[in-house]
Amino acid sequence: MNTGRDEDALRWDGDDDPTLDVGTRTAGADPTPDASGHDAASGEDAPPLALPDGFTAVGKDSDTVGHIEADGTVVMPGDKAPLSSPMLITLGILAGVYLLFTIGWIVGGLRLQGTAQFLVSPVGYQVALWLAVAAPALWFVTAYALTRSSKSWVRIVWLLAGLVVLVPWPFIMVGAVGTVAR
Structure with a gap:
C-alpha cells in the first residue's frame, strides 16, 4: 500500500485550509492594480507596492513603488512624510x-x-x-x-x-x- 510519502515533498501541511484561499484569477485578467489601488480582477483593494530599505525599484512604473519605513509604515511616492x-x-x-x-x-x-x-x-x-x-x-x-x-x-x-x-x-x-x- 502506497502511503503517499513520495508526494509529501510537493505539498505543505495545511495547504487545503480554506482560510488561506487568496482567490483565483480569471484567464486574461490583469493582475496589477489600477491607479487607485483597486484590483480589477478580484474586485478587492490591492496592497500598495512598496520596498524596504536598501531596495530600489527600476524599470516601467518604478516611480509608483513606495518605501517601507523602519516602523513598518508604507510611504508612497506622492505622500508627504510626517514631520520629525x-x-x-x-x-x-x-x-x-x-x-x-x-x-x-x-x-x-x-x-x-x-x-x-x-x-x-x-x-x-x-x-x-x-x-x-x-x-x-x-x-x-x-x-x-x-x-x-x-x-x-x-x-x-x-x-x-x-x-x-x-x-x-x-x-x-x-x-x-x-x-x-x-
Missing part, C-alpha cells in the same frame, strides 16, 4: 514666539495710540495697528504653506527671517522694557 519630533518642537517654539510678537504689537500699539494720533489720522492708525497685529500670524501661515514642498531648513530660515522683520518695536520702546520709572 525635533521639527515639531521647533515649529511649536516659533509659533509661540510669533504669538508673543502678536501680543507685543497689541500692547505696544495701544500704548502709542494717544501719542501717534497727533501725527496720523485715527482711522489710518487703527488700520496700521491691526495690520501690524495680524502680520506675525500671516507671516507664519504664509511661510509654512509656501515651504511645504521644501526642505525643513528652508522653512526654518523663512520663519526666523520673519522673527527678525516683525519685532514689535512699539512694545520694546514704550512697553514694559522701555518704561521709565517715576
